Amino acid sequence: MSDIRDDRQYTKTHEWVMNNGDGTFTLGITDHAQELLGDMVFVELPASGDEISAESEFCVVESVKAASGVYAPSDLEVVEVNESLEDEPELVNSSCYDDGWLVKFKSGDLGELLSSEDYQEVVDSE
Amino acid sequence: MNKTCLNSQHIELGGKMVDFGGWEMPLNYGSQIDEHHCVRNDAGMFDVSHMCVVDIKGNSSQDFLRFLIANDVKKLTSKGQALYSCMLNESGGVIDDLITYYLNDDFYRLVVNAGTTEKDLDWISKQSEEFDVSINHRKDLAMIAVQGPNAISKTYQAIPGTEEICRNLKPFHAVSIGSLFIARTGYTGEDGFEIILPEKSAEFTWKMLIDTGVKPCGLGARDTLRLEAGMSLYGSEMDDSVSPLECNLSWTVDLNDKDRKFNGKDALESLKSAGTKYTVSGLILNDKGVIRDHQKVITNQGEGEVTSGSFSPTIGKSIALARLPKESSGECNIEVRNKLLSAKIVKPPFVRNGKILV
Numbered sequence: 001m002s003d004i005r006d007d008r009q010y011t012k013t014h015e016w017v018m019n020n021g022d023g024t025f026t027l028g029i030t031d032h033a034q035e036l037l038g039d040m041v042f043v044e045l046p047a048s049g050d051e052i053s054a055e056s057e058f059c060v061v062e063s064v065k066a067a068s069g070v071y072a073p074s075d076l077e078v079v080e081v082n083e084s085l086e087d088e089p090e091l092v093n094s095s096c097y098d099d100g101w102l103v104k105f106k107s108g109d110l111g112e113l114l115s116s117e118d119y120q121e122v123v124d125s126e
Numbered sequence: 127m128n129k130t131c132l133n134s135q136h137i138e139l140g141g142k143m144v145d146f147g148g149w150e151m152p153l154n155y156g157s158q159i160d161e162h163h164c165v166r167n168d169a170g171m172f173d174v175s176h177m178c179v180v181d182i183k184g185n186s187s188q189d190f191l192r193f194l195i196a197n198d199v200k201k202l203t204s205k206g207q208a209l210y211s212c213m214l215n216e217s218g219g220v221i222d223d224l225i226t227y228y229l230n231d232d233f234y235r236l237v238v239n240a241g242t243t244e245k246d247l248d249w250i251s252k253q254s255e256e257f258d259v260s261i262n263h264r265k266d267l268a269m270i271a272v273q274g275p276n277a278i279s280k281t282y283q284a285i286p287g288t289e290e291i292c293r294n295l296k297p298f299h300a301v302s303i304g305s306l307f308i309a310r311t312g313y314t315g316e317d318g319f320e321i322i323l324p325e326k327s328a329e330f331t332w333k334m335l336i337d338t339g340v341k342p343c344g345l346g347a348r349d350t351l352r353l354e355a356g357m358s359l360y361g362s363e364m365d366d367s368v369s370p371l372e373c374n375l376s377w378t379v380d381l382n383d384k385d386r387k388f389n390g391k392d393a394l395e396s397l398k399s400a401g402t403k404y405t406v407s408g409l410i411l412n413d414k415g416v417i418r419d420h421q422k423v424i425t426n427q428g429e430g431e432v433t434s435g436s437f438s439p440t441i442g443k444s445i446a447l448a449r450l451p452k453e454s455s456g457e458c459n460i461e462v463r464n465k466l467l468s469a470k471i472v473k474p475p476f477v478r479n480g481k482i483l484v
Contacts, residue, residue, distance in 0.1 A: 038142075038153075038154060038157075038158055038346065039157055039158050039159040041159075041416060041437040041444075042414060042415055042416050042437070042444075044415070060463070062415070062416045062437075064158055064159065064346060064350060064436060064437045064439070065153075065158070065346060066418075067416060067418060067463075086414075
């Protein structure tokens, strides 16, 4: 069983989004996603300051098995990226909800995201 | 979906089961990278019972195999000796790659790929019409590959009696006793055994190996290990449309005996005189990232394509095999998501017996 936390929201494409309460949000991939991909060996991140439009692929996580895109939940501006992933991409496996976060961003309108219960349904239906 | 006789073991061990050419097989049992390192540094094992064992018996066995495959089984002189080769179609393309074990003048054992079993059996039986041979697909057999620097000693510990029969077994040779067949072959670049045994003994043997500390490994690790070892995978480096002369498998083709006729020989000879255009080479990525299958490669001789791209756990960089224009050398570029990454062209293998060679 994969871990789904109720302190944050989710997308259908297996990202999680956490409201930091200071006008920024943190984004990563879910436990279900990292489990499907397997051992992570490379994470390609955008640059701080990049402006990204909703639904575009703005990070790539690569496991031994496959490369997988990470999608922007809304129009957003990247304010920080997790630089420790450059040397330790495996943090996405070992700590996908904490140390393995991908980017922090600002967004005017985050739109509708999934609650943990709704995301659980997405996972169950796969 | 087909299941091997060890299927319930994989599920009990937490194997992540996937569809592999119609077979439900374990991709990994947790971490593919840990499994990979275990084979390079200690001992791991793979259930390869989905592979197809075919016994060829009869007076014309040697003549038949000299006609069926591109290497010459006449080279096999000591009992148990193995030969890697390809079966070719009339246009010289590879129907499958296989290992042939010589057991007697009237008994050879072939091991062919799982995904091509049906095609291979049809082809083998059609080709055998003019020969006095019997062809027996051994569905009753399982196969466990135990690989790694400690694979042999751990097998001796796990299966009583194996040390006595394998003590003098040379690499690329097999020995059989009763229904147990042990070959010192593999697909990882490490020493070890491929053990062919009756299905009903497989579970017991598998458990004995686990108790001796041999780690179960999935198809994921099997693929990165064979890639580091520079070994070809049917369907990636070669298929029905690729000649062995153009995928770095010329060494598995024997054109020495002018009187020997075999399938695909005419096509090979005309390709040889016309001149080959491609080969399969190794690539190591200089940049960060991971090379993937089918990406475009731009070399000093023109364009090529990645046939097997992945991440090398032993080297810590991405590596690949690629079909490149002959004589490509030095640095090249690989198209990865609309960017060009820089890589170095090298001669495989990348890793053998635990050592990095590139």
